[in-house]
Amino acid sequence: NTLSQRDQAVIWHPFTQMQTAPAPIPVVRGEGSVLYLEDGREMLDMISSWWVNLHGHSHPYIADRVAAQLRTLEHTIFADFTHEPAVQLAERLLPILPTNQRRIFYSDNGSTAVEVALKMAFQYWHNIGQPRLKVVAFEDAYHGDTFGAMAVGGRSAFTAPFAPFLFNVTYLPVPVPGREAEVLELAQTLFTDEVAAFIVEPLVQGAGGMNMYEPAALNELFALARTHGTLLIADEVMTGFGRTGKLFASHYLTEQPDLMCLSKGITGGTMALGVTTCTAAIYDAFLSTDKMKTLFHGHSFTANPIACAAALASMDLLLDEDRLADIQRIITRHTAFADRLRQSPVVGNIRQRGTLLAFDLITNGQTSYFNNIRDVAYQFLLEKGVLMRPLGNVLYFMPPYCTTNTQLQVAYDAVLALLTKLED
Ligand code: PMP
Numbered sequence: 115n116t117l118s119q120r121d122q123a124v125i126w127h128p129f130t131q132m133q134t135a136p137a138p139i140p141v142v143r144g145e146g147s148v149l150y151l152e153d154g155r156e157m158l159d160m161i162s163s164w165w166v167n168l169h170g171h172s173h174p175y176i177a178d179r180v181a182a183q184l185r186t187l188e189h190t191i192f193a194d195f196t197h198e199p200a201v202q203l204a205e206r207l208l209p210i211l212p213t214n215q216r217r218i219f220y221s222d223n224g225s226t227a228v229e230v231a232l233k234m235a236f237q238y239w240h241n242i243g244q245p246r247l248k249v250v251a252f253e254d255a256y257h258g259d260t261f262g263a264m265a266v267g268g269r270s271a272f273t274a275p276f277a278p279f280l281f282n283v284t285y286l287p288v289p290v291p292g293r294e295a296e297v298l299e300l301a302q303t304l305f306t307d308e309v310a311a312f313i314v315e316p317l318v319q320g321a322g323g324m325n326m327y328e329p330a331a332l333n334e335l336f337a338l339a340r341t342h343g344t345l346l347i348a349d350e351v352m353t354g355f356g357r358t359g360k361l362f363a364s365h366y367l368t369e370q371p372d373l374m375c376l377s378k379g380i381t382g383g384t385m386a387l388g389v390t391t392c393t394a395a396i397y398d399a400f401l402s403t404d405k406m407k408t409l410f411h412g413h414s415f416t417a418n419p420i421a422c423a424a425a426l427a428s429m430d431l432l433l434d435e436d437r438l439a440d441i442q443r444i445i446t447r448h449t450a451f452a453d454r455l456r457q458s459p460v461v462g463n464i465r466q467r468g469t470l471l472a473f474d475l476i477t478n479g480q481t482s483y484f485n486n487i488r489d490v491a492y493q494f495l496l497e498k499g500v501l502m503r504p505l506g507n508v509l510y511f512m513p514p515y516c517t518t519n520t521q522l523q524v525a526y527d528a529v530l531a532l533l534t535k536l537e538d
Contacts, residue, residue, distance in 0.1 A: 116140070117152055136493070144171025147517040149501065160502045160525045161512045165320065165352050167383030169431050170514040176384050176427040183423035192220065192416040199422035206429055207389065210361050212370040215391040219409075220417035224351035224377035225258025227388035228313075231373040232262045233411055234396055235311035235345045241399045241407050246310035250339070253285045254322030255315060257349050257375075266313050269322060284309075288319060289331035298334055305339050312339040313347040316363035316371075317467055320352040323483055323508045324472035326465045329366040336369035345396070346371040355379040355432060356441050356515065359468030372396060382428030385421035432515075440515045444469045447519060448511060451526050460536045472510035475536065483507055491532055498528035 115123075117140040127138060140152035147170050149157040162168065169176065187197055204218035221230050232249070239246040251257075255268035264273045265280035273280060284304055289297040305312070316332060319325040336346050348371035353363035357379070364371055373396065376389040400409055415421075431437060448471040455461045455473055462481050464473040474481040475491060483506030491509060495502050502509060502525070509529065513522065 139496075146170040147514045147521050156499055157496070158500045158517075158521055158525055159514065160500055160517075161510070162379075162514050163383060164378070165357075165512055166378045166381075167514050168355055168379040168428060169382045169437075170516040171383070173382060173384075173427075173431070173516075175431060176382050176424055179427035180384060180420055180424050183420050187419045189415070189418055189420070193412055197417075197419050197422075199419045199426060200417040203422045203425050203429075206426065207376075207391070210433075211374065211391055212362070212364050212367075214370045214372075214393045215374060216394040217392050217397045219390045219392070219411075220422075221388035221390065221411075222413050222415055223258075223386050223388045224349075224375065225260040225263045225388075226413065227351060227375035227377050227390045228257045228263040228266070228347075228349055229260050230388070230390040230409075230411055231313070231347045231349075231375050231392075232266065232311065234373060234390065234392055234400075234409060235347065237409060238345065238396050238399045239310050241402070246308055247282075248306075248309045249281070249283045250304055250309055250312045250344070251283050251285055252288050252314055252319065252322075254288060254319055254325060255285075255313070256319070256321030257313065257315075258351075286335070288322075288325050289327045289335065290325060291328065294328070294331045294334075297331070298338070301335055301338055305342050305344060307342050309339065309342060309344045311345045311347050311373075312336070313349060316348045316350060316353055317358060317366060318353055318363065318470055321505060323505050324465065324470065324510045326467050326470075326472070329368075333367055333369050336367065336371070340369065345373060347373045347375065349375045351375050351377045355428075356437070357469055357512070359441065359445055361432075363467075380428065381421055381424040382431065384424040384428070385418070387418070387421040387425055437515055441469055443519070444513060444515065444517065444522070447522050451522075454526075454530070455533075458533045458537065460533055469515070470510060470512055472508055475504070475507045475509060477507070477536075481507060487536070490536075494532050494535065495528055498531065500525045500528040502529075 118137040121138050141149045142152050143150040147159050149159050219230055221227055251266040253268045257263040257266050266283055268285050287297050348364050350362050354376045372393050374391045381387050448466055452464050452466055455464050460476045462474040462476050475487050477487045487507050488504045491504050
């Protein structure tokens, strides 16, 4: 039996449980931006797997650091104990975050980073004796798959079976270019002194379809929410660590968030790790002799030393001058390719923020998230040896920073071939 068949007999995969889903593709090795498949083929990873592998796959520098940590201290309880990798990582993260961020709380992944931010926000209001129960989020938002994260997710189709169990959230349309004034007007009525938190994916909504909007629009919404004391949560799980051309999307803003959620690229894609950061004011609301004011949240693997070591290694690579040059190089290539895309009648709404380039595929003159063009595009590109997993009818590039110009060109050419096919 092939690996694929053995898999199909015993495993339940995320998001693919449809009878028409293709057999899973066995991957045996990864190096740089390439995944090597069991059947000998190579696959260019143009989405950094699930948006995590900043430095490509199996980077030797990260591998060495992880191996060394594994032999020194692989894990320890993090309640009442600490260790060098956790402290060092916090010390390195805080200076590169918005200046008001003062504390690092560790968890396991993006969803838990969001859960922790929401729990901190709700309990902040509880602890200071002014409970607030309302949350505002964006339509089409995606913040993860745990219950709190689902509650603030803006695509109800994905969470319908769980709807009765999700807390109440009010949604604002995304202030995409042209809709800013309308959204701001609606926000004037939605934001009140009862809103505990406003959670956003700053500047780029990822899973919702790579919807992009301008810093000015978010600044205005943040400023408005803040007049009501509402806590601002920036979910930078996807946008963090250089994706948008700055280290964090929040650095494009003049209004600073109160809480931030980080994960995905933090370890360069080697290990699962989540981080929630907050201001001194939030942390201080939990400092008390009253035990009931503590944050009741802790995972078995909180601040796992191997994950922290991987993150430290990934940061060494990321903060290197050469990496910043790589990011600029990818941005420039993307911008040039966007011009080429503009010539295609089956492409619409081309948008770019840093190393993220996205566009809609148009079928029958229409652009619709839910249509079968997704599967056609996905399969076509896989056959060309390019991994780009479309979001509905949205195709996007989110390459590892080590992707060479030649590799980028291979992916661009595959997309152009797809467009030619769709134009016929
Ligand atoms: N927030 C955002 C913005 C995300 O893109 C994701 C993952 N796609 C998550 C949260 C959830 O992260 P994880 O899958 O690691 O739980």
